[in-house]
Amino acid sequence: MRRLILLIFGLVLSACDTGSLRVQPVEEWQQPSTDFQVDVLTFREISQRVGDVARAECKRRSNVSNCDFSIVVDLNPRAPANAFQTLDDDNQPVIIFTRAMIQSVENADELAFVMGHESAHHILRHIPRQSENSRESAAIFGELARIAGANDADLEQAQKLGAQVGAQIYVKDFELEADRLGTIITHRAGYNPLLGARYFARIPDPGDRFLGTHPPNAQRVEIVLETSRQLGLTQ
Template sequence: MKSALTIGTILLLSACVPTTTPTTETKPSTKPKTTATAPKAPQVTRSASSGVSAYKRVAQRVEPVAEAACRSFSRDMPRTFCDFRITVDQDTRKAPNAYQSVGSDGRPVITFNINMLRTIKNDDEVAFIMGHEAGHQIARHLVKKRSNANAGALLGALVMAGLGGDPTDGANLGGAIGAQSYSKKFELQADRIGAHIATRAGFDAIKGARSFERTGGSNSLLSTHPPGADRFATVQQTVAQIRAARAQGQTAPIKW
């Protein structure tokens, strides 16, 4: 009983961990609940060699644009902060995925695994995903997630200890929740940046974001990705702003 109580308390208090964005209170909905369905697994649409060829072709155009965009926001950082390395993970056992990390040399790394490249339909999708992952670096999301995780771990340990539980368990749970705090917000921010980067590199960001229709999203508490419809709408809105600026002979500033 105590374990359930303490975990529940941490879940409730975890909403207080981040301080970057205010929370809003919502009233209980009177609409009937709908049962969410899991998105279908992405289908293989091309050979591994074709996927790698697309990745190489697109990276030549996207990487310089991503680096330039990054440097415009990172004048206070070392040069390595925006020196993107784009790689392919050849492990065929992994589920389709692309992600951004930081190497031991401080360079940001954008990794596509081979199964991800086999499910992507066109160069626009490759370009948008590259831009999206670069967006995480530009917006410094890894640093912010680390900070949220540390705050969550501290809060979890304090709450669990105060209720007579194991502080280590509280720290582990609080850290996990803290790391995911505002992850959906971060994904939407990266989508906005990715739309700018893909467009500036000469690709169709809206066409690139069509992949959301295949991969879907999630509304669950611990999900790190927003629903696909929300993400696609965000890209559409961003591209509309880019086109409106172009119609005036201007370049829309990157905002997230």
């Protein structure tokens, strides 16, 4: 049991540490330089349009009640290119863009696509679903360890490991689900998801790693192409 635990433990990636964040709403943010392909007024317009579509799609679903999206900028100038979704103190969804992320997009469609993707994570309840998977997997690992006759310390270790594996196991599927709905949201907001998804061509390909956090870029592009075809969009 211990060897199995250690083996799997070595494959589990540790969660990203966001540290203490200082953020500003996109409506108040001042772009620090002209060295951006998408200027601040365009960024605000994208936030407005994608935000409206995301709110409407969120409210349409009976299993989500918190739909008041806000878009904010991480003020840390050294934060790497990243965009992610979290919840504020009122349990409302927040999409956070780092400065490097805004700087790394080449046009409005790419920024809209990233925003659509992040809003989809919330609409599809990926954070609570990940917690549920984590709890269930912790219980299963604990039960297996108990059957194997583990002592209390090993039992606790097995539950912790189960929680980590459970949190990671569907993460790649969640990314592809978010790409699919993100494509639809981007399109409805008036942007082109096919141009937006070109962003994938420039970011490093994570490859197809067991329990990795992201699917290979080619798989993500395929989902965008397939969804776009269903929406009647052609390249």
